Structures are given as C-alpha cells and as structure tokens.
Amino acid sequence: xxxxxxxxxxxxxxxxxxxxxxxxxxxxxxxxxxxxxxxxxxxxxxxxxxxxxxxxxxxxxxxxxxxxxxxxxxxxxxxxxxxxxxxxxxxxxxxxxxxxxxxxxxxxxxxxx
Amino acid sequence: xxxxxxxxxxxxxxxxxxxxxxxxxxxxxxxxxxxxxxxxxxxxxxxxxxxxxxxxxxxxxxxxxxxxxxxxxxxxxxxxxxxxxxxxxxxxxxxxxxxxxxxxxxxxxxxxx
Numbered sequence: 001x002x003x004x005x006x007x008x009x010x011x012x013x014x015x016x017x018x019x020x021x022x023x024x025x026x027x028x029x030x031x032x033x034x035x036x037x038x039x040x041x042x043x044x045x046x047x048x049x050x051x052x053x054x055x056x057x058x059x060x061x062x063x064x065x066x067x068x069x070x071x072x073x074x075x076x077x078x079x080x081x082x083x084x085x086x087x088x089x090x091x092x093x094x095x096x097x098x099x100x101x102x103x104x105x106x107x108x109x110x111x112x113x
Numbered sequence: 114x115x116x117x118x119x120x121x122x123x124x125x126x127x128x129x130x131x132x133x134x135x136x137x138x139x140x141x142x143x144x145x146x147x148x149x150x151x152x153x154x155x156x157x158x159x160x161x162x163x164x165x166x167x168x169x170x171x172x173x174x175x176x177x178x179x180x181x182x183x184x185x186x187x188x189x190x191x192x193x194x195x196x197x198x199x200x201x202x203x204x205x206x207x208x209x210x211x212x213x214x215x216x217x218x219x220x221x222x223x224x225x226x
Binding site for chain 1: 144156214218
C-alpha cells in the first residue's frame with residue numbers, strides 16, 4: 001500500500017531563514033498532496049495543498065513543490081517567524097479516494113530567535 | 114460557525130470500563146474519520162466513514178468500534194479500554210467532493226490506567 005516518508009523529524013532554523021521539509025510517496029496513483037500544521041496543543045489545520053497537475057503552488061511565505069517523476073514533494077517556508085514553530089505533516093491520497101489520506105510522521109519545526 | 118466538536122476533551126478511566134467519545138460536525142460532510150496521535154508516530158487512522166451506515170477500518174482498528182447512524186455524528190467506542198489505548202484522539206470530517214480538506218475536532222486526551 002501507499003507509504004509516505006517525511007524528513008527531517010526535527011528541524012531547527014534561525015528566525016528569518018528558510019525551512020524545507022521533504023516527503024516521498026510510493027503510490028504512483030497519488031495525485032493530491034496536502035500539508036497540515038499543528039501548533040502545540042492544537043488541532044491539525046490545512047495550510048496548503050497541491051494536485052499532481054501542478055508543479056508548484058505558493059501562498060505568501062509558504063510554497064509546495066511536487067516532482068511526480070521522483071515521487072517527492074516539499075514544503076518551503078521563507079522568512080520564518082516564531083509563529084511558524086509547530087509540527088508539520090505531509091500527506092498523500094490517490095485519485096480514486098482523495099478523502100483517504102496517508103500521513104507522514106511529522107516534522108517538528110523550531111524557530112530560534 | 115462551521116466546526117467539528119468532540120466530547121469529552123479529557124478523560125481518565127480504568128482498564129475495561131466501556132467508554133464513548135462523541136464527534137459531531139455541522140458542515141454536512143459525508144466523510145468522517147478517527148485518528149489517534151502518539152509521539153513520534155504521527156496520525157494513525159482508526160476508522161473512517163464515507164456516509165451514513167458506511168464505515169471501514171483504518172490502519173489501527175483493533176479495540177475500537179464506530180457507528181454512523183446520522184450524517185453529523187460519528188462516535189468512537191472503546192468496549193474494553195486498555196492502557197495501550199492511552200492517546201490523543203482526533204475526529205475529522207471532509208466534504209470529500211468539492212474539497213478534500215479535513216477539518217479536525219479539538220482532540221480528546223484519553224488516559225487508561
């Protein structure tokens with residue numbers, strides 16, 4: 001079945017620097033790739049998603065890139081701020097069951113002042 | 114306000130005492146799901162439901178039951194809780210069609226002693 005691997009498990013960056021989190025997936029039928037952010041003690045919330053007919057998507061300081069050939073996608077956060085500190089989860093789903101997400105294990109992002 | 118609610122938010126119980134965690138959404142979503150979250154393991158799906166009276170097992174269904182008698186409610190039942198079910202539980206819902214975004218409830222922190 002589908003497997004999603006996420007790296008690194010912990011990422012510490014200086015405030016103002018960029019952060020990149022990477023995920024790889026195994027199922028070539030996957031076509032939907034969301035990223036969720038979970039702040040400490042809160043619920044996960046969708047921050048950005050991408051579909052396989054698009055190679056990159058941006059929303060202000062965050063962007064997601066997708067390489068279908070290599071089966072990996074990445075989250076990029078530029079000009080990091082303290083409020084970016086959280087756990088980030090990637091996920092993937094197949095075209096025939098886009099509601100059924102396969103989750104990565106999560107990345108704890110720490111923004112150092 | 115569109116939301117997913119869960120009750121209780123915190124629960125401490127003893128081994129073998131049946132319990133139910135309720136989940137309700139007011140967005141008329143067809144898809145609902147239960148996850149457990151444990152440190153280092155990310156979000157693991159327990160059960161999901163695609164519509165009323167349609168439920169299926171996720172990755173870790175052992176020891177849990179669900180029902181979907183109404184579209185808005187999706188309770189999680191632990192018939193005989195054990196200490197290894199101590200975890201943080203999230204309910205989520207999605208329209209499954211117009212958008213694949215999953216909306217999470219606030220979480221239920223369960224401790225089984």
